Amino acid sequence: MSRDGSSTRERILDAAERLVIDNGFAATSVDRVIADASSSKGAFFHHFQSKNDLAKALVERYAAADRAHLDEAVAHVRALDVDPAGRVLAFVELFERGADELMSAQSSCLYVSVLTERDLVNSGTTADIEPAITAWRDQLSRLLSEALPEEGTVDTDALADHLFVTFEGAFILSRATGDKAHMRRQLHVLRQLLTSLLARPHAASARAPKARFNP
Amino acid sequence: MSRDGSSTRERILDAAERLVIDNGFAATSVDRVIADASSSKGAFFHHFQSKNDLAKALVERYAAADRAHLDEAVAHVRALDVDPAGRVLAFVELFERGADELMSAQSSCLYVSVLTERDLVNSGTTADIEPAITAWRDQLSRLLSEALPEEGTVDTDALADHLFVTFEGAFILSRATGDKAHMRRQLHVLRQLLTSLLARPHAASARAPKARFNP
């Protein structure tokens, strides 16, 4: 490890993370990574056994930051002096307020880039992603079940997953349209939807018209 | 064009679509595509000027099918004898019911695979995606505004985008967890949320606790 603040390994990871998020993993060459990191082939393969090993390190670091972000947000809303429903809404609002800053920092999510490549998933390189998602589900599901005392009406796990789904979907939508404001808008929509659900959870079972659809 | 039902060009597109959705565009070689399509280099470059040209044709075909699917669904719910809110819910329910079949046919969305590669986006290869998304937004936004007479309370465009966001996000979640049932579950969650919103649209403006968050 070098003496200054950013080690060569960290510089490589930083450059690789940006490139992989922007261009995808397969489209990112290690030559380009080391050029952006002002490093060399020797340094790269000293720190990483292979390109796939880089992907694994990338996912590990990203997932760890993701979980830290989650824990911080949960601790924050748990410290608020509001009712359980207010905690859930404050939780979503936290990310809604941070959305523009997030989108200016990164154009998409690393998870999308690596999950797109099946061999990375099959080789276990992306194994750290699922526990991170589960952590989001578990924490938000707990907040939700505290705010939705009526059991059985709503699948709080699936509802909790919907925040992750909104994040990832908004990243895709932003990519497709070039409009980074979609993240904030979609989180706002989610908060509006949750507001009405939490106000009358007993109405959660949707009526079913006799619709039939054959594509 | 050959005489049997599936032309060589279509066989190449079929094979390429599956490979690109599964492995990503950069990770899909034309050698692999022609092998899966039982074709040859000569045939490939006779039908497509370049690999990027294949991507463009792939997106065009996929987006056209996407829009046809949308139009069919809209026509279906517009023919139902239900109130405007019932149409919206029937619309979502249509895709909820088709979710398992969809997920068994394809493991992800082509849009995700091609949007991940920035050079495809920058070169205009993915230009057909945005109009397709806009079509979804416009159609669903109209259904929503008919069901939400109070103007100004809800951004129906953003709310309409949330269906697309749910689709794409659920694809990502399924990839990450290996559980294809997430698509159906997430569409069900969306329908529950819309049910409560449509039942009391006047409560849509979320209260704002004094939360502040510095990541």
Next chain:
DNA sequence: GTTGTATCAGACTGTCTGGTCTGCTGCACT
């Protein structure tokens, strides 16, 4: 039959890629 053309087949090529190898440098420890 001849010509023309659309549709292919597959060998070939130049470039790019992940990965290896040899060696250099500077610091730690004795």
Next chain:
DNA sequence: AGTGCAGCAGACCAGACAGTCTGATACAAC
């Protein structure tokens, strides 16, 4: 001063890659 080793530089290599080229085949038009 000598030794060892982590950290790094960059030349190098074998394979994979997108794209080219020369033809072969089949069929239509005349």
